[in-house]
Amino acid sequence: MKNININVPVSVYAYDELDDARRELVDRAREYTHHSYAPYSHFCVGAAIRLDNGVTVCGANQENAAYPSGICAERSACFYAGAQYPGAKFQAIAIAARGVDGNEIPAPVAPCGACRQALLEYETLAGTDVEVILVGASDIYVLPSVKSLLPLAFTEIV
Numbered sequence: 168m169k170n171i172n173i174n175v176p177v178s179v180y181a182y183d184e185l186d187d188a189r190r191e192l193v194d195r196a197r198e199y200t201h202h203s204y205a206p207y208s209h210f211c212v213g214a215a216i217r218l219d220n221g222v223t224v225c226g227a228n229q230e231n232a233a234y235p236s237g238i239c240a241e242r243s244a245c246f247y248a249g250a251q252y253p254g255a256k257f258q259a260i261a262i263a264a265r266g267v268d269g270n271e272i273p274a275p276v277a278p279c280g281a282c283r284q285a286l287l288e289y290e291t292l293a294g295t296d297v298e299v300i301l302v303g304a305s306d307i308y309v310l311p312s313v314k315s316l317l318p319l320a321f322t323e324i325v
């Protein structure tokens with residue numbers, strides 16, 4: 168028996184420390200929290216994905232009276248990107264959220280497991296790492312890739 172440790176590299180930034188490209192993506196994700204349709208959870212999430220064709224695609228969580236029929240912000244953005252710009256490679260994604268009080272959540276928002284798995288697929292398609300930016304009210308976490316956010320990921324057996 169042996170033990171292994173899997174580390175997740177996270178760089179913690181204040182908003183003012185971000186470069187222009189990252190700041191723009193954070194701004195778009197924050198903006199899209201206002202596009203959320205979340206009458207049930209009142210948890211409003213926005214996501215912004217920068218593509219290699221120069222386009223930034225945004226999404227927001229969309230809920231439904233039949234709860235599981237809703238979709239998270241990350242998957243709304245990444246499926247839209249896949250549908251509108253097939254073949255475009257993802258470069259980076261930023262995710263932001265506002266809580267039931269309407270204010271941005273204090274800790275950086277952590278994507279659910281299903282969204283991590285979906286994003287991993289697009290990172291694999293891109294063939295390069297997709298930076299992940301998790302936005303909180305003060306701290307902003309920058310991870311180098313989706314796979315760093317999803318250790319021991321399932322991938323199709325070939």
Ligand code: THU
Nearest residue numbers: 208210212228239240277278279
């Ligand atoms: N949600 C997202 O949009 N992204 C996440 O990473 C976590 C959760 C949404 C789903 C649901 O509409 C609401 O937040 C509460 O779970």
